[in-house]
Amino acid sequence: MHAGKKFGAIEFIVWTRRSIYCLATLSAIPTLLYFLGWKFLSFPWQPIAIMGTAVAFIVGFKNNASYSRLWEARQIYGSIINDSRSFGYVLRDSLSERNPKKVKEMFLRHYAWLTALRFQLREPRAWENMNTAQFKEYAEKYDISEKLLNLDDELRNYLSDHELQYILSKKNRATQLMASQSKELSEAYRNGEINDFQWTQINQQLIKFTDYQGRAERIKNFPYPRNFSSITTYLLLLFIVFVPFGLLKEFDKLGEGTVIEGLTLWFNIPFSLLVTWCFHTLDSVGESSVNPFEGSANDVPITQISRTIEIDMRDMLDEDNLPPPITAKNNIVL
16 A cells, blocks of 8 residues: 555656557557658547447456456455454453453454464465566565565464464464364353353354455456456457558648648647557556555555554563554555
8 A cells, every 4th residue: 555645647657658668559550651751641530539448447447446446455454453443342341250261362362363364365376467578577576575574483473382383284373273172161151251132242252253355256266257358358458559550641641831831740649649558558557556455555554453463462461572553655555
């Protein structure tokens, strides 16, 4: 997540410079050939304008869908924050007098669940963008904790050696941690440490956490539909290629009867570049948000949120030496 006021203009240009080089080349080639006498390369601009309208609609649709996926992901983690706090004080007030050790263990297991979940959500998928040069280069400006740290070492801070080995042997570690929470809760209920109402209250919180995990996994494991993504790419590419051809004659006529006659043709390069850059960059912005857990600069800051929850819950138990909050690096926080 970008934690500053805005992305700088120069930052945007550097981020898109590869596309600028390609778009400038695509604009320069037909302009040069037209100047050398290949007048037949000039296409009517009207059908290209109609194509541009279609591209604008489909790119806008994609960006709207990308924002919806991003915002839903943020809502899921917002709910995890609220219900983690509720889970913490309900568990503490229900069980701490009879079994404070179990309360501590269940708090630690919840931190482990948050950790396992964020590591799972950061795992790469074939359709994600972080391996492309544009996104990989920008990722050097900030830290992705899940790429730098080891899950085993992180979970060791919260789990006993026996439970750690058990959890690491499972495929979906986050799910098994929540199952362990349910098992501990049932044991406390059988031992008479909590009553029916308290068991129901706490169990409902665990069910909510499972639901939030499933919703996050749905966004992670189901990409923006490939048919929509593909047609957007193809139409955008056609539009970018044809724009310089459609503006050749218009810019060539621009200087007729003036001292710059014959020179205005070269305006085709910067203006075609500007138009195509706008469309291509809008598509790139959508791509940067369509997978909100992959580790891009516009992702939901699940590492920061998980640390905030841990700090709040440890504070409920009046612990000293709380872990430090996650801070932004170059205005990016994950």
